Amino acid sequence: MPGGRLSHQDRLDIAAGLADGFGYAEIARQLQRPTSTISREIARNGGPGGYRADHAHYATTSRARRRRPEAGRRTIPQQAGDPRAAYVERFATMMVDGGLPRMASRVLALLYTSDSRTLTAADLVRELRVSPASISKAIGYLERVGMVHREADPQRRLQHYVIAEDVWLKAWEVSARTNFNWAETAAEGVELVGRDTPAGERLTQMAEFFQRLSEDMTGGAGFQDCLSVLAVLWQADRQLSAVELASTLDWPVERVSDAVDYAVKAAASGAGGE
Numbered sequence: 001m002p003g004g005r006l007s008h009q010d011r012l013d014i015a016a017g018l019a020d021g022f023g024y025a026e027i028a029r030q031l032q033r034p035t036s037t038i039s040r041e042i043a044r045n046g047g048p049g050g051y052r053a054d055h056a057h058y059a060t061t062s063r064a065r066r067r068r069p070e071a072g073r074r075t076i077p078q079q080a081g082d083p084r085a086a087y088v089e090r091f092a093t094m095m096v097d098g099g100l101p102r103m104a105s106r107v108l109a110l111l112y113t114s115d116s117r118t119l120t121a122a123d124l125v126r127e128l129r130v131s132p133a134s135i136s137k138a139i140g141y142l143e144r145v146g147m148v149h150r151e152a153d154p155q156r157r158l159q160h161y162v163i164a165e166d167v168w169l170k171a172w173e174v175s176a177r178t179n180f181n182w183a184e185t186a187a188e189g190v191e192l193v194g195r196d197t198p199a200g201e202r203l204t205q206m207a208e209f210f211q212r213l214s215e216d217m218t219g220g221a222g223f224q225d226c227l228s229v230l231a232v233l234w235q236a237d238r239q240l241s242a243v244e245l246a247s248t249l250d251w252p253v254e255r256v257s258d259a260v261d262y263a264v265k266a267a268a269s270g271a272g273g274e
Helices: 008-019 022-030 036-043 053-067 083-097 102-113 122-128 132-142 165-195 198-218 220-235 242-249 254-272
Strands: 116-120 150-154 158-161
Touching: 008 022, 008 036, 008 053, 008 122, 008 132, 022 036, 053 254, 083 102, 102 122, 102 132, 102 150, 116 122, 122 132, 122 158, 132 150, 165 198, 220 242, 220 254, 242 254
Parallel strands: none
Antiparallel strands: 116 158, 150 158
């Protein structure tokens, strides 16, 4: 078994193992370390519910410096930045600018750019170098808005996280709901302070703006039908006829045709406005 002190990566792996529900013996086996080493490490740094890899590594390093202040320390040069990792962060920043929470954006960006179809909590902790609690909170948000779902591993006690096929439609819907909530909240404020007051006038303008924005994004029944058709086409592995779309959606063929016409007219309108 390898000796020496636990590295930062070892501690990240311990945190990932705890997040996946592994026992101390299983974590020790994966790291090829004695179980006693793992149990002491976790007990010394917050226990199984409070263990944080970065904090544990910093605390251990600080203790070593206090014990041996005279010993020189070798610095390990940082490796050159990974272009893919930089792209994931840039991708996440774009989504943050669009209104998604920061950690949820990082998780979504990593899932979307990964070669693997699924990632576990341990994978996300290791790749993003954050705590299991941060991953859990981000996954919870993405599940609530329908951008990610989980699949159980039939052979191991693991949860795999999978990005929704229609994730960008889900993102559009989240944005539309956010605008609607802004409008509703502003309207409640108008009722509270009165429309004829200075605050009421400002809140009225705000409510009308976000109401129009929400309506533009949702576009009424025609737009919603168009989104439903696009979602089916997105998930299909081949072109579908109007009859096949109608069968999948359990709609009349005429409704599918109307949704397609709506999309064509919207595209033509957008092209004409450029």
